[in-house]
Amino acid sequence: MAFAAQRFADNGYHPTSVAEIVEGLGVGKGVFYWYFDSKEELLRAILADGQLDLRRRQRAAITGATTPLERIERGIRASIEWSLEHPVFFRLFQFAATDDRFTENLRKGEQVAVRDAARHLADAMDAGEIPEADPKLQAHAMLGVSSHLVHLVHRGLLDADEAVVDTAVSFCLHGLQGPRPA
Amino acid sequence: MAFAAQRFADNGYHPTSVAEIVEGLGVGKGVFYWYFDSKEELLRAILADGQLDLRRRQRAAITGATTPLERIERGIRASIEWSLEHPVFFRLFQFAATDDRFTENLRKGEQVAVRDAARHLADAMDAGEIPEADPKLQAHAMLGVSSHLVHLVHRGLLDADEAVVDTAVSFCLHGLQGPRPA
């Protein structure tokens, strides 16, 4: 799966053939179809693996935080860092988001994460830490900032500086904050 | 090109064959290869068309604005509205961003837009409208928010409400604003 993921990320899902994968692994084609029903199922399994790992990282990052806003910040940081460390998974997520065969697989995991973030946002609103707004929309906005910036780093258009992470976090946090009461 | 763009957006670039396109158009295959060198070149032409149109819209939206920040806001609004009105182009942009064969084509257009936005951000900083920060990073952050939200609308997970646009704009503007001096 790791090898296949690498090839999918490098050459694209469609242009990468099953023959290419098994050849690179030095095994027969039968092995592939013994473990997976199809090439499509392979990618689904890879995506599920990645989502699980990201989710674990997010949960771990959040524990220990005391305020809702701190949970949000840690969640963003963890997501960005994970995405920077796992360019292969990240690229596959991006691809899967553009292909109707796979969007459904992403949706579930993404919605869990967004719902989670939205809950913390709602908590922060209740606590008066940030003004009232649609928490889900804001969670998605933060996701947009993070993933786009990560995308740029992976494309080599941005240095994998910690300044990127800080800028993303700061942008998101202040975006949430809205106009401060004087 | 419009027909091909539609099919590429609906079924994906790779799964859509040239045969499918010419058949849908009711013409012979030779016609296709008379006007385009390859399937790849066709998509490139479509992408260029879309980028040109978006760029025009952005420029038109900005003219007449008096302050840098107003230019930024109008630019965001125009980009989001255009993307909502052109789901086919938007999807193709998203796909192209995930495929190395086409990223280079997007980069140029994207960089022009980002450089433009960054210039207005720098102007706003000089005018003291927003605090100092890396304008390019911020421009990309705004692009991330916009495109992710548009993506959700196209996937049907969000209503094409004007609230979406307003939230995006507000999130971006306050994200730029940073911590207000008390």
Next chain:
DNA sequence: TCCGTAGTTGACCGATCGGTCAAGAGGCCC
């Protein structure tokens, strides 16, 4: 020792791919 099963092989399948090209249609100028 021998059988059963899990795991593996790679030749093979029909379908389809992007792309080619010889043939010809239609119109324009001389």
Next chain:
DNA sequence: GGGCCTCTTGACCGATCGGTCAACTACGGA
């Protein structure tokens, strides 16, 4: 009318695709 050029056709090409399957190997238990 006849040569010419633009445009169109669709049969055809070799390559390759995802997927199948009969044959085979390795090995643990009886």
